[in-house]
Amino acid sequence: MRSALADPVRAKAGRPLWWVAGLSLSLLLVAGLVTWSVLDCDPYVAGQRRPAAPQAQPSLAAAALHDLEDAVVAGDAGAARALAPRGDEHAGSLLTAVVDNARALHVRDFSVRYVDEEGGVADDGSWAAAVDATWRFAGFDARPARAEVTVRFVPRDGGVAVAGFGGGGRRTPLWLASRLEVRRTPATLVMVAGPAGEADAYARRARTAVPVVRRVLPRWRSGLVVEVPASAHDLDATLDADPGEYANIAAVTSTVDGSLAPGSPVHVFVNPDVFDSLRPQGAQVVMSHEAVHVATGAATSNLPLWLLEGFADYVALRDVDLPLTTTAGQVIRQVRRHGPPARLPGAAEFDTTTTHLGATYESAWFACRLLAASGGEAALVRLYERVDHGAALGPALRSTFGLGVGQLTQQWRQGLSDLAS
Template identity: 70%
Template sequence: MAGLSLSVLVVVGLVAWAVLDRQPYVAQPSRHEAARAQPAAAADALHRLERAVDRGHPAAARALAPTGDQAAARLLGGVVANARRLHVEDFTLRYVDEEGGVAPGGGWSASVAATWRFAGFDRTPAHAETTVRFVAHGPEVTIAGVGGGDHRTPLWLSGPVQVRRSPATLVLVAGPAGEADAYARRARTALTVVRRVLPRWRSGLVVEVPASAQALDRTLDADPGQYANIAAVTATVDGSTRTDAPVHVFVNPAVFGELRPQGAQVVMSHEAVHVATGAATSAMPLWLVEGFADYVALRDVDLPLRTTAGGIIRQVRRHGPPEHLPGAAEFDTTTTHLGATYESAWLACRLVARTAGQAALVRLYDDVRAGDPLGRALRADTGLTTADLTHRWRTLLSDLAS
């Protein structure tokens, strides 16, 4: 009985304390709150980087890096140096949204909408999202890196580049000075080659050379290995289909670097034709787009057909001539025998020029680019029907392979 009475008293005492005590019980907060992104502070850091670029102040950009992060400081200072040499204008950075979670140390990645253009070469700015890495230190947010993630990484924002400029060419290379000099010479030569056939082209040529094939994929926001088999590609800088979007030549150094000097020049001239004719945003038949570019690039090259058309000749010997002029499936960058496809398209355009003259080939290209159906333009400019051209082309391939 005594034990029971004591228990009742204890319970009653606890109830009375709970009723009479005016201070509510509150659980103590954890001393380790989860780190959170700070969009407003990150947007302010981006604005300060914009200002450093606009004013040409590399020290101000380096100061935006986390304390002790020399790699980030070099990157941000290099962005300002790149921008000055490339004459970057209309540069803006806008915080869009957090990507993934925030690390315990306060770091996170975010999508950032960037705009920029290279004055003197790009008529309008490029617009693209890229990834920026931030680190929070209390209320202050710093910039730890640019690129990676699921967006494109503009070459000039990804690290230091060599820049070579002439009145009509601009070359940026993530490599040594000697490589930049070589690419610049090929770009200048390409202008001369293209203007022999297209003398009215006066816009400039911009060539971007990332450090590796993997870096090219990041620059173009491409699937890994998408351009593993090609030496260069002409594309809009931001991946858009706007007809006024900036268009540059992007080089795969892993493939381009293995080419002999003459082959490397042909590739550069070929891509320059695409820039001159607006091919990057065109819906023209691919055999005409690629064949015409090779026609211009190879017109004054003194090489035997067994060299310039060796791939398609071997293909025809094994399987006979193709049934139709090459289309999208044959030009898939991951397909085998891609070189033979380009050669066959070149031979089709070369055949048009030899049948109706170079001027007729140029008119055909211009008319189809302007929207005329291929069949109607072909008959009006060359006197050939599509069936006529295909038959003569297949006969030519068979003769070459015999």
């Protein structure tokens, strides 16, 4: 009789070994199934709710703009200030200034309409938007200017506040950008982002420019509007110009909204960084020159630049008692170094970034002075008006002065050479 130890097919309690092995395998399978289930099936965990990203609120912004429009039209500075963000004194002061400016400038036909969000929304919920704005200065602008301006908005107490204007690669109307000193006469309107004394000085030059122009162009009666930002940088913002585009000039005449549409308001925009460095007589010549551009609609004209700019200088210098060595001093020096120019100046020579811009203006003035000396001032005015209304320069020049463009150029070059000798 064999013992239990000697019987390999028997285990404890008389169970067969295959049964025990099978049970172990079953347990392993169950354990494996449980392990697979735990590893493969993620347990349900309630997701954490993330805060919603801030969004622009066009309808609330449109309501704020409507309230601003009402405040400007009503002349209610308090209502405008109430539209500023809580605790933002700068924005409150600016919105107050906008209403005060509008009252002094006699702003009419003012409207502001939300167009679209511009860029993203900041973490604090603020954003910028393009806004379609229209306005005109009664008594001077026959039609409203219209431009897209950038307005900044900030959420406030379930609504939206107006934080400011400007940026976004768009024009920023001066009267919406800062508090202005305004000077008005029946013929002039001057606005200056500076002290009262500075405004008085610009206003005097504007008043002097009007009769200077009317002595040659007596039919001009629309008046002169002059805008003076605080700096050259602010001039770039007012005109939406590339930085430094007008760094070398004292003033520019342009449509207010940058359009070429007939009837668009045309104003003089001053670069104070250059203008304020001029001597009094030079500053007056610049102001009178720009007034000629306003009177003749030069901002939307297709005239040859030598005639457009030369005529403006002819009128501005007509009654100024200065020697040719002063009024043509820069071009005389240039001719002495390089000889007379080969042709009457055009777009390349009048580029505002050129290094000889003063000489270019003087050479254009000298061409118009030659014409007035040979055929009379009235003939020069007729030539200007005929070409401005679409006549070709060559035929108009020949019928008015009996000269072709080539003959005028030859006389002009010879005259410059004589001056420089």
